[in-house]
Amino acid sequence: MADRQNCTAEKKADLTIGLVGNPNCGKTTLFNALTGSRLKTANWPGVTVERVEGELIYEGLLIRIVDLPGTYSLDSYTIEEQITRKYVESGEADVLINVADSSLLERSLYLTLQLLERKKPVVLALNMIDVVKARGMEIDEKCLWEMLGRIPIVSLSARKGKGLENLLDAAVCCQEKAGRAHPVKNPVFGSRPGNRSFDEESRYACIEKITENCLISGERENSVTDIMDQYLTHRILGVPIFLGIMMLVFFLTFTAGDFLKKYFQWGLDGFSRTVLSILQSSHCADWVTSLVIDGIVAGVGGILTFLPNILILFTALAILEDSGYMARAAYVMNEIMGLAGLSGRAFLPLLLGFGCTVPAVMAARILPNAKDRKRTIFITPFMSCSAKLPVYVLFAGMFFPDRALPVMGSLYAAGLGAGILTAFFIHRGEKDEENPLLIELPQYRMPDARTVSVYVGDKIRDYLCKAGTTIFIASIVLWFLLNTGVTGFVTDISHSFAAMAGQMAEPLFYPCGLGNWRITVALLSGLSAKEVVVSSLSILYGIGNMSSPAGMAELSGALAKEGFGGLNAYGMLIFCLFYTPCIAAIGTVRKETDSIICAAGMAVFQFAVAWGAAALIYQIGRMLL
Amino acid sequence: MKLYQCEKGREYRIEDIRLSGQITKRLEVLGLIPHTSVWIVNRKNCGTMIIQARGARLAIGRRIGEGIEVAPSRPDSCPKVKKEKKDGGHGR
Numbered sequence: 001m002a003d004r005q006n007c008t009a010e011k012k013a014d015l016t017i018g019l020v021g022n023p024n025c026g027k028t029t030l031f032n033a034l035t036g037s038r039l040k041t042a043n044w045p046g047v048t049v050e051r052v053e054g055e056l057i058y059e060g061l062l063i064r065i066v067d068l069p070g071t072y073s074l075d076s077y078t079i080e081e082q083i084t085r086k087y088v089e090s091g092e093a094d095v096l097i098n099v100a101d102s103s104l105l106e107r108s109l110y111l112t113l114q115l116l117e118r119k120k121p122v123v124l125a126l127n128m129i130d131v132v133k134a135r136g137m138e139i140d141e142k143c144l145w146e147m148l149g150r151i152p153i154v155s156l157s158a159r160k161g162k163g164l165e166n167l168l169d170a171a172v173c174c175q176e177k178a179g180r181a182h183p184v185k186n187p188v189f190g191s192r193p194g195n196r197s198f199d200e201e202s203r204y205a206c207i208e209k210i211t212e213n214c215l216i217s218g219e220r221e222n223s224v225t226d227i228m229d230q231y232l233t234h235r236i237l238g239v240p241i242f243l244g245i246m247m248l249v250f251f252l253t254f255t256a257g258d259f260l261k262k263y264f265q266w267g268l269d270g271f272s273r274t275v276l277s278i279l280q281s282s283h284c285a286d287w288v289t290s291l292v293i294d295g296i297v298a299g300v301g302g303i304l305t306f307l308p309n310i311l312i313l314f315t316a317l318a319i320l321e322d323s324g325y326m327a328r329a330a331y332v333m334n335e336i337m338g339l340a341g342l343s344g345r346a347f348l349p350l351l352l353g354f355g356c357t358v359p360a361v362m363a364a365r366i367l368p369n370a371k372d373r374k375r376t377i378f379i380t381p382f383m384s385c386s387a388k389l390p391v392y393v394l395f396a397g398m399f400f401p402d403r404a405l406p407v408m409g410s411l412y413a414a415g416l417g418a419g420i421l422t423a424f425f426i427h428r429g430e431k432d433e434e435n436p437l438l439i440e441l442p443q444y445r446m447p448d449a450r451t452v453s454v455y456v457g458d459k460i461r462d463y464l465c466k467a468g469t470t471i472f473i474a475s476i477v478l479w480f481l482l483n484t485g486v487t488g489f490v491t492d493i494s495h496s497f498a499a500m501a502g503q504m505a506e507p508l509f510y511p512c513g514l515g516n517w518r519i520t521v522a523l524l525s526g527l528s529a530k531e532v533v534v535s536s537l538s539i540l541y542g543i544g545n546m547s548s549p550a551g552m553a554e555l556s557g558a559l560a561k562e563g564f565g566g567l568n569a570y571g572m573l574i575f576c577l578f579y580t581p582c583i584a585a586i587g588t589v590r591k592e593t594d595s596i597i598c599a600a601g602m603a604v605f606q607f608a609v610a611w612g613a614a615a616l617i618y619q620i621g622r623m624l625l
Numbered sequence: 626m627k628l629y630q631c632e633k634g635r636e637y638r639i640e641d642i643r644l645s646g647q648i649t650k651r652l653e654v655l656g657l658i659p660h661t662s663v664w665i666v667n668r669k670n671c672g673t674m675i676i677q678a679r680g681a682r683l684a685i686g687r688r689i690g691e692g693i694e695v696a697p698s699r700p701d702s703c704p705k706v707k708k709e710k711k712d713g714g715h716g717r
Contacts, residue, residue, distance in 0.1 A: 073654040106679040107656055200653035204661075225682070226666070233684075235669040331684035334673050343686060344673075368647070436686030437673060438651060443682075 013055065013064035017171050018087055020115065021099035022108055023047075023070030024442050026127040029451075030099055030158035031067035034168070038454045042321035043442050045070060046348070046366035049080040051087060058168050066093065069365075072107075074114045079365040079373075088120065094175045097167065099125045102132040102139060102155070103443070105215055109207045112148065121177075122151050123170045129155040129163070131443075138216040147210045159448065225324075225443045232325065238332040245325070249316040250412060254393065254405060257309030264305040265548040272297050272544055287489065291479050294542055299475030299535035300467050302546040306390040306531075310463050311456060313386055317355050318455040322447040326351065327439055334437045340420045341427030343367075343437040346376045350419060353383030354412070355459070357585040360385075361592055369435045375426050377589055378602055379419035381581040384412050386459075387530035391576045394534055394547060398556040399569035407570070411577050418578065418609065466529060474525055474532045478539050498540075512575060512614035513568040513622075516559075523575065529582045567625060571618040579610035628663070629672035629690025636664045637695040644692035652693075655683065662698055 019027040023045030032039055035054030040047060052067045068087055069080030076082040088096065098115055100108035105126075115122045126132075126139060145153050152170040156163025232241055275297060279289045320326055329351055334344030346367055353360035357380055364376040384392070392411060396404040481498035483489055490496050494517075502517030505524065509515050514523070518540040526533035538546040541558050545551045559568075580586070580603045590599035631637055639661045642649050656679040657663070668674035672687030 072651075075650060075654065104680050107681045110654060110656065201658055204656060204658060229667055229675065229682075233667045233675055235667070238669075327684070331673065331675060334684070334686060335669070335671060338686075344684070368651075436648070436688035437684055438648070438686065438689060439684050440655070441675060441682040441684055 012062075014061040015172060015175050016064045016066065016092060016094050018066045018068060018093035018096045019099055020068055020084060020088060020096050020111065021070060021125075021127075022072055022101060022104070022111060023440065025070065025099050025101040025104075025108065026158045027070065027099045028052075028067055030097075030125070030127065030156075030164075031065055032454075033158050033161050033164055034065055038458065039067065040455055040458065041451050042318075042326065042455070043324045043445060044321060044326040044348070045440050045442070046080070046363065047321075049362050049365040051083055059172070061172065063168070063171075071111065073111055074118070078368045088115070088118070095121050095123060095171045097123050097125050097171060099127050099158075102126040102129050103135065103137070105139065106207055106211045109210060110203055113203050113206065116149065116151065121174050123167065123174050124148065124151055124153045125167055126153060126155045127158050130157040130160060136217075140214045140216070143214040144210065147214065228444050229328070229441075233328050233331055238328075239336075242329055242332045245320070246412075247409065249313070249320070250409065251405065252316060253309050253313040253389070254408060257306075257312045258393070258397075260308035260311075261305055261547060264307060265545055268297075268301045268305055268545050269548070272301065287483070290483070291476065293544070295475050295479030295539055296472065298538040298542075298544050298546070299478070300472050301544075302538040303390060303467050303471050303531045303535050304464075305545070305547045306393060306534075307460070307463065309389055309393060310386050311460060313389065314355060314456045314459040315452060317352075318452040319447045321455070322445070322451050324442045324444040327441050330437065330439050331441070336420065340375075340379075340423035342372055342376060342423055343435050345437060345439050346372060349376050349380055350383055350416070353380045353385060355386055356462075357381050357383070357385045357581050358588045361585065361588045364592065367435070371430060372435050374593055374598070375423045377592055378426065378598075378605075379423050381585055381589075381602070381606060382415045382419035382422070382578065384415050384577060385530070385581075385585075386463075387582065388576055390531050390534045390547075391526075392573060394537075394552065394555075395569045395573050397547075398552045398559075399566045407573070411573055414574065414613075415577050418613070422609075466531070470529045471532055471535050474528050475535055475539060478521070478525055478536050482539065493540075508611075511619065512611060513564075513571040513618035514575065514614065516562055516564060518562075519564070519572065523572075523579070526576070527580055527583070529584075530576065533576060567618060567621040570621070571614040574617055575610045575614040577610070578606055578613055580604075580607045626695060627691050628676075628685075628693035628695050629668075629674065629687050631665045631668070631674070631690075631695060633665050633668050633674075636662055636698040638662050638698045639693060640696050641694040642692060643694070644689060648689060648692070652689070655679075655681065657683075657693070663695065 019031055021027050024043065028039050028041045028048050031037060031052070031054060032041065035056050037054045039052060048067060048069045050069065053064060055062060055064050057063070066087065068084040071081040071084045074085050074088060076085040087093070096115060098112050100112065112122065112124055132139060141153055141155065152174050154163055154167045154170050156167055231237060272293060276289070276293055279292060326348065330344035330347050333347040337344050337347050348366065349360045349363040352363050360380045360383070361377050364373045364380065367373045367376060392408045396407045400407045478498060482493050482496045485495045485497055493499060498521050499517055502521040505520045506515050506517050509520050514520065522533045522536040522540060525536045534546060537555065541555055543551045543554050546555060586599050586603050589602055590596055593599065628637070639657060639659050641659060642652060642657070661678055664677045666675040666677050666682060672690050674690060675682060675684050
């Protein structure tokens with residue numbers, strides 16, 4: 001149909017199209033279908049929070065497509081809606097494709113009328129037309145065309161890739177006609193909507209007239225969603241069901257992930273042996289062999305063995321997001337979030353935080369109130385992101401093999417609890433008014449395999465990218481710091497620069513039961529990325545395949561010799577849960593709050609909370625045990 | 626009566642909205658204006674509820690429910706019964 005190409009901002013496009021529509025109406029799905037992009041899509045309102053551009057060549061024309069955050073109206077409410085309003089008002093687009101969820105035509109037309117009132121060149125894209133037909137509904141397009149002042153209307157299914165060429169044809173045609181005023185008489189407006197101004201009541205009066213004439217409803221629309229909502233959002237069962245779903249997610253992450261992990265461990269062992277034999281046969285210097293095997297392969301490879309856990313976690317989260325359940329979690333958790341002065345809507349960023357803090361912090365844009373947004377951003381890093389997962393799996397597996405799942409569950413619960421408690425204290429200090437819950441709940445649907453695979457694929461790529469960059473560099477730097485000292489290369493690592501730094505910081509960690517210079521170095525290096533804690537331990541203790549049973553036994557034995565037991569391990573897990581998030585997360589907080597002080601304050605605060613919580617647990621534990 | 630006091634599984638008609646300007650505006654944009662029919666899908670004891678209006682499903686907190694004055698659409702309103710043709714969902 002069309003050639004796709006990556007956005008090259010230099011060349012001027014022949015046609016610029018802006019995708020405008022309500023949240024969760026399928027704009028990003030359409031954008032992906034048109035441009036061949038792989039942006040994240042999901043089934044809850046507020047997935048897209050930034051403008052994204054892509055290009056394609058159609059019929060010899062270079063067409064730039066701009067995907068915009070969803071908005072219900074041009075009277076902006078949240079940050080991402082303001083992005084869309086500004087774009088529409090800027091006149092940057094030659095044509096606006098107003099993407100409408102056909103199954104919610106009545107609500108979707110509100111924005112359409114606003115666009116027409118502003119005399120924008122609009123093509124109405126009736127998306128999800130297959131859903132409408134499946135529900136036995138029908139839209140009289142000719143009638144709609146007449147009643148909306150004969151604007152171009154195209155039915156399509158972005159998810160199935162149907163109707164896309166018609167849409168592009170309509171957009172090209174619309175651009176050619178743009179600027180030529182041709183008011184058309186019609187039964188609703190008397191003239192093109194752009195010739196009148198409306199208030200909400202008159203807009204909806206028009207919309208009702210349109211739907212009365214153009215929409216033929218089926219017998220029953222939402223039977224599956226109705227039945228599922230009776231249970232999943234039940235006033236008593238709702239919370240236990242949500243907790244059960246999350247427990248299942250984490251259970252699968254750890255158990256099924258561990259099952260798959262052994263194949264990765266075999267692969268790593270084989271790879272390590274092959275590299276070693278190549279290095280030895282090519283008579284490399286000992287230090288080069290050590291750097292590659294003990295530094296890079298042990299550090300980066302050790303992290304890669306956790307890939308199955310990461311894969312399962314993100315698959316489960318993607319299924320939750322695409323099924324339509326995600327937004328229900330906001331409703332179910334509304335009262336619990338209310339304890340912290342936040343609405344259930346703020347729970348969505350926290351839930352995303354179980355995957356990665358960076359997109360979760362950005363997702364806080366869906367909150368309309370600036371104070372709520374800041375408070376949510378502040379507590380999001382308390383959630384156990386996937387980077388903390390290798391630390392949990394390793395330490396829980398080593399020190400609590402029979403109770404690994406409850407131990408890890410307690411960490412997830414502790415993170416959520418600490419986040420809500422922190423938000424509660426900030427809220428009490430600010431005494432601001434609570435923002436009530438108001439969120440649209442999408443229809444449930446069967447998760448789409450392509451959507452899930454795109455989402456999971458992106459996350460796996462991110463993980464591999466991090467392993468190949470941050471963790472790779474951190475491993476090399478740590479190897480040099482461990483093998484060099486004031487006298488040059490050292491044979492005893494306790495005389496290295498890393499040991500000196502670790503020994504200097506050691507006293508700070510004594511009260512937490514972490515007064516061990518190797519552990520201290522691992523924790524400090526984890527500031528770059530949490531996975532680095534594990535890769536660093538691998539290098540610090542010279543263990544090649546850390547996550548294998550033999551590697552875990554070796555590490556736990558070495559730690560036990562240094563007096564590091566179960567209580568120390570739990571203190572370490574608590575410290576890793578709470579302490580300063582990675583550099584990427586701090587950078588995102590700075591960008592989203594537009595405040596260096598806020599980002600720095602959060603980093604220091606989290607370190608203090610981590611230290612306090614670990615010290616408290618260790619000291620109480622020592623008294624009790 | 627207030628929306629938050631409504632019974633699950635029944636249909637009501639909005640009479641009046643008395644909330645802060647921003648929330649009222651948001652509700653209007655979502656189609657919740659006087660005379661709009663709303664169906665109570667689910668509700669919690671505390672007043673947080675899921676409603677359906679104009680075909681869209683919304684979760685709303687109690688504070689919003691307190692600010693929306695409603696009246697029963699019909700004494701025997703039943704959400705399962707819908708018009709066969711020319712019905713724009715739960716519109717007025």
